[in-house]
Amino acid sequence: MKDIENKLKNPVWYSLKETHKKFTIEYDGVHFYQPDICIFGAFFDESKTAKALNEYAKIAEKFFLVSENKTPIIDANYVLLEKKIDGCQMVLENLVDLEITENIVLLTEDYIDEIYDLIWLVMPGFYRKRGFEMGKYFGIFKDNKLVSITGQRMQTDDLIEVSGVVTHPNYTKRGYAKQLVAFTTKEILKENKLPILHTNKGNTAIPLYEKLGYKLTRDMNWWLFSRK
Structure with missing residues (x-):
């Protein structure tokens, strides 16, 4: 349990060390996703973030460092802090059973473009098309089109x-x-893994997640940077 707790404190880092290791780019102990997969990075030692961000900025125009409570150091000559997104982590505590009445389907690679277009319509800016490779996607179709994922x-x-x-x-x-x-x-529980999610503080969806059995556990903040 302690091992999981440590991973929850720095989920991007441990994802890149384990399941998503093949997507990792490392600069002196700071880990990033390949930018066409995801523009997240993570660290333990903030003294190393300035040089690492300078290097990552050469291949990504905008990018995040994700941290529970540490403040990354930047080189303002090359990298600009656009904003800090105050986020939070939620972890499944007790699954609340919900009757599934819709036809939910596993989305194949045939729907990569539709997934991308729908996410950018609702939450533009950060999702990458190859983000599809990070895990499974599920969807609901209505009127012969993908409407919810x-x-x-x-x-x-x-x-x-x-x-x-x-x-x-x-x-x-x-x-x-x-x-x-x-x-x-x-589906995550079937793999004997712990379901978690992240959202912005104050998001109106939080009560929905709580009704499904998720519990707010900690801050998880997104520092958004851009190449200067």
Whole structure:
């Protein structure tokens, strides 16, 4: 249990050390995803972040460092801090069973473009098309089109993050997201891993996640940088 707790404190780092090791780029102990997969990085020693960010900025225009409570150091000559996103981590405490009434399907590579377009419509800016390779994606189709999805993002040997929870604006308030999160959570449990998720503090979706059995556990902050 202690091992999982340590990984929860730095999920990007441990994802890149374990399940997503093949996607890792390292600069002197600071780990990043390949930028066409995901633009997240993680660290333990903030004294090493300035040089590492300078190097990563050569291949990525915008990128994040993710940290529970540490403040990364930057070289302001090359990298600009755009904003700090105050986030939080939620961990499944007790699964609340929910009847799945929609037809939820595992999305294949045939739907990579549709997944990308839907996420960018609802949450533009950061999702990469090859993010599909980070984990499984599930979807609901209506009127012969993909209207709601959820996916899996960060992963270690012990846990999997639920992410990419988006619904087309014309199909909201029908319970699709709730059913998708519940379905994805069950799929993670089938792999004997701990379901987790991350969101912004104050997000109106937090009560929905709590109703499904998730509990707020800690801050998890996203520092957004850009190449200067």
